[in-house]
Amino acid sequence: MRAWNESALRALQNQNSQWHPWQKEQLKTFLLHGFPHRKVENWKYTNVTPIAEQAFSFGENTDADIADFILPDAYRLVFINGHFAPRLSDLSGLPSAVQMTSLKNIQRDIQNELAIKKDYQTAFSLMNDALFQDGLFLQVPKDCYLEKPIHLIHLSKPTASLTMSQIRHVILLEENAKAVIFEEYQGTNGVAYFNNVVTQIKVNSAAHLELYKLQQEGDRAFHIANTSIHQNRHSQVTSGHIAMGSELSRDDLNYSLDEAGASCQLLGFYYLNDGCHVDNHTRIDHRVSHCTSQQNYKGILADKSRAVFNGKIIVQPNAKQTSAHQTNKNLILSSDAEVDTKPELEIYNDDVKCTHGATVGQLNEEAIFYLQSRGINRGAAEHLLTCAFANEVVEMLPNKVIADRIQQLVTDRLATPYCQGACCHA
Template sequence: MNPNSTAKETYLDAMGVAEKGLAKAPSWLRELRRDGASRFAEIGFPTPRDEAWKYTDVTPIVQTEFKPVAEDVNGIDPARLEGFWFENLPSHRLVFVNGHYSEKLSTPGAWPKGVTVMSLAEALRDKAHRLEPYLGHYVPEKIHGFAALNTALFTDGAYVHLGRGTRLAKPIHLLYVSAGAADPLLSQPRNLVVAEENSQAVLIENYVAVGEASYFTNALTEVVVGPHAVIEHYRLQEESAKAYHIGGLHAHLDRDGRFTAHGIDLGGRLVRNDLRSVLDAEGAECHLNGLYVIGGRQHVDNYTHIDHAKPRGTSREFYKGVLDGRSRAVFHGRVVVRPDAQHTDAQQVNNNLLLSRDAEADTKPQLEIYADDVKCSHGATVGQLDPDALFYLRSRAVDEAAARDLLTYAFARDVLSRLRLEPVRAQLERNLAAKLRVTALHQAKEVFQ
């Protein structure tokens, strides 16, 4: 039997079981679940025959029998999480273990008036009426099967609601920890962020692992940016080297709303990120920054879609990748400017650095412009280290290996310099330096400042 068909039937059976447990759920939630199940039954898993998945084969995910995780979070010692927090960064900390909220491990602190932050499971139980206008409304109806799978089977995640005019002084740090087990585990976090008019917050969505087990994270986040609201979102993916990670981030921007997303990929065996942003009112502004540093046989695929639906929108997209070993990276950046979106200003850049002859980068910047009064540009590069720059460092008594590492570090650090939170930036710079074998971080800074 076709493994794709077998896996599909397994998940459809799980959806049938899950639906029986929704008898007391609100009708709109039951309908949302059924729509996800119907969509998954219709299309199943994406394949390379799908244009948006042309270079990414998810067969390893399909052929592995991942098991949903029961809510059991008592086995992790809080001390094991200390290395995942950012030094000198006070934050509201919410911890999820294998996709389930852990009250024991979380330290959210006090919330200002007008701010609601809780686990999604708790919100659906106690405040379902507040989620109904938003949950599931911003994921495209014709999206791929993994998003449909999440919609049909998600169990927990984070719910963040910022009332009108509220501003959080400290970032919200959502730490998603995968803890290994004998069987390959499946977790499907679902996050909903609603920022009403003139509200502001910083959100850190952090995926890490305790141990090196094989598991599958299928995550989905919806962000609603109201008029004049500001949301800065950090997605930091440092999964196990044996992990599979499929992530979706879907943002909807209202008039003069501002959304900034930073996506950093350092871990995972096979990773796919879908980032879609709709600028649905005049003056909306969107900034997307991404960095992937991979080696061995890692595979990272970033698919971005910026939809300029209304006039005077601005978007900036800046992605960089460093590839070593036999790794492969895919970037497909699509910018659509609709007929009514006059005076759009959009720029898109993707640069890739290959450190090995066996590494491969496939990049496809794409503009679809249906308006005539716009300013749009895009560009992409795939190359190796500049021999002149190497010669410059060698002539200053820097050995060849160190020179290569320093130039690579400088190339990647260009993205990290755009991160506004200094403690996050500093820790990621240290992680990057370690990954690139740059042992003298101060030397790198002295050379390139």
């Protein structure tokens, strides 16, 4: 913790002119507990020492070219090095009743919405409490359907090594509202930086939310994210998390199904190569009866990469007639790659339908032979099979425009020279 001493963190905190006394208390709590270590069960397979032992500072507010990332026909908010970029953002056509703005603009007005439940707190969320710079504030009113998706572009363009961004998103969907949100994280290769993101979401009765995340950080980046979602009666949430970047990435995705009839679907895909490490932790808390959850995560690993999947389903005593299902499937392309998959069921009611399953395997040689017998060379055959494996999840994403974009990115990544050399030999 020497690199994260109190005086240095106070100096960082004071750079935010909107900071609140509540953040001072959260900083004390963070300093008291420190970073997690590998003796902590939830961090057993992920070592955050590279973050804890380096001193990071906020990145500069700079400009960038976003032409390659623009999603057509979408509302757009752009953040560069954690700073809101209004010139590059576009909210034209946004219904007047919808409040969508930089969180920094209204930070002092929504202090009650910024506190995370202790169940979902981590060292990194406490750090974000104390230091967050900016982010999205979105409130969609009752009966409002946003016809265009909201595209959040986060670009990391550090001008020096060891810069960081502390981003906070607060999203509120009122009764019977509907929204589609696409978070995209892109960054520069060859330089170490740190993004720490907290997202807090409330989905009220009969509201529908689609939440997509594409993480393609730079190859020396650290990306830590904590998302908490609370759902009311008959609300529906679909999330799609795609991770294909960073040196170290950790995503904590926490759902609380608070009222009857709430349902959620979690879709995830990760492709890792080199020494990349990705850790996905999901936690779905069925707190009341007649709620459903479905999880489907798949990963492809090459070289010396490592993946962690920990999916926890909790069924509380009053949550009768719960339906909860979870799968995690992994495809290994290298003998040096490693997967740690740990499904967890914590069930306190007998009137439930709950399943879980996890697999780790390699490409099917019979399928490769069959394709070769049809005139397809081995490299192309392996590429077809890896893409088919990935697309089983990607094709389940409801928004076609976003799904098509992600599918093309996945296909391109699986056809890189590295993949050709590692798994597509002749």
